Amino acid sequence: MKMKKQSKFYSLALTALLSVVTAGCSFWPGGGQKNNLPPNPTITSVVAVSEDYYGSIVPYKPNQTRGMLAGNSYRIDFSRLELGLMEIARDTFPTDEYLFQEGQQIKAEQVSEWIAQYNIKAPDGKKKTGLLVNVLEHDYLEKQQKQLAGMVLGISLSPIYMDATGKEKTYNTDELRAKGQQVAARIVQAVRADNPQIPIVLALYQVPDKNSTLVPGHFIMSGTVNANETAISKWQPINEEYFLFPSDVAEKNYAQQSLQFDKFKRQTQNFFGEYIGMTGLGRFMGGKLTELTITATAEYDSRTEVLQFTQFAAAAIDEAFDKSVHVNLYVQSINRPLAIYIRPASGEPYMHIYRQ
Structure with missing residues (x-):
């Protein structure tokens, strides 16, 4: 995120907040004259945000398929899925030319039918797996x-499948990409029946392992259907991975980054001389660490201690991790957040200490 854009966003947010506070003062005794207020507050039809994000229209319409995964055995990190879809969308639908709206074209009943087509029961009739887990639509x-x-x-696709004997097996990435392209082609045909003209971007998302609670799923491929066409014209592989630090898997695949995280962890714990639970979630694109989210958990005695820790950790981050890595630091106790520190890959960092 560029600093100029980020600063603009914070400035707009602060201006809006001050406007609300100023208007609110007129309702308090001695706070101003009520006659100065407009009789009927109005709201613009477009909500403007930072240049890095899409504006939206009001009233806000929720996705037609919201809530479909309730009770589903698959875990999908929807925050990363949705933000990842927006990242992919920017290449085709620039933020300065398009507005965002949650999906309104595909109904929940359609998605349920598509998912059911890929559900397979084991020979014993007890276990059931399905290649297609969910379809999430974003409109522009x-x-x-x-x-x-x-x-x-x-x-969203699951790499787990059952062979003829009912034994669970796993597709590798290339196999899942091939299967996903077949699924996508069928979905595009169905969507094109009601939307024959607009361009469509597809993103194949591999759901995380069922036993994984901290590592999210990841994108493995994107495709494009041009306007007035019915077939996917171009597929591009996406090499996205997430690794938890510290972990044996991360150490095996990315030893250097594991050493960097361990060094950072030791520095911060030694400075305070007490136990601080610390984990990191690294996002790798094409084998390169691009984003690191660090969570530091402890029982802090005062806000000044939180401030000192966050400042020290911020300095240690600059020493341990390359400036090209976007770093998010969340400082928290067991029950509540205490501070955040954001160091973008380009631009100035941002720190906030919660007062309550």
Whole structure:
């Protein structure tokens, strides 16, 4: 995130907050004259945000398939899935030309039918696995007319399948990409029946292992359907990975980054002379660490201790990790957040200490 854009976002947020506070003062005794207030507050039809993110329209319409995964045995980190879809969308639908809206074209009943087509029961009739886990739709509206101008479909896939004997096996990445392309082709045909003209971007998302509670899923491929076409014209592999620090898996695959995290962890713990639970979640793109989210948990005695720790950790981050890595630091106790520190890959860092 560029600093100029980030600063603009914070400035807009602060301006909005001050505006609300100023208006609110007129309702307090001695706070101003009520006659100065407009009789009917109005709201713009477009909500403006940072240039890095999409604006939206009001009223906000929730996704047609929201809540479908309730009770599902698969775990999907929807925050990373949705933000990842937006990242992919920017290449086709620039943020300065399009507005965002949650999916309104695909109904929950359609997605349920698609998922059911890929459900397979084991010979014993007890276990059941399915290649297709979920389909998430994002819509993009032309900024001036506010008409639907594009779609992005996140197709969540499970690599687990059962052979003829009912034994669970796992597709490797290339196999899952091939299977996912077949699923995507069928979904595009169905979607094209109601939306024949708009371009569609597809993103294949591999759900995390069922036993994994901290490591999210990841994108493995993206494809494009041009306007007025019915077939996917281009597929591009995505080499995205997530690793938990510290862990044997991370140490095996990325030894250097594991050493860097261990050094950072020791530095911060030695400075305070007490136990601080610390984990990191690294995002790798094409084998390169691009984002690291660090969570530091302890029982802090005072806000000044939180401030000192966060400042020390910020300095240690600059020493341990390359400036090209976007780093998020979350400082918390068992029950509540205490501080955040964000160091973007480009631009100035940002720190906030919670007062309550």
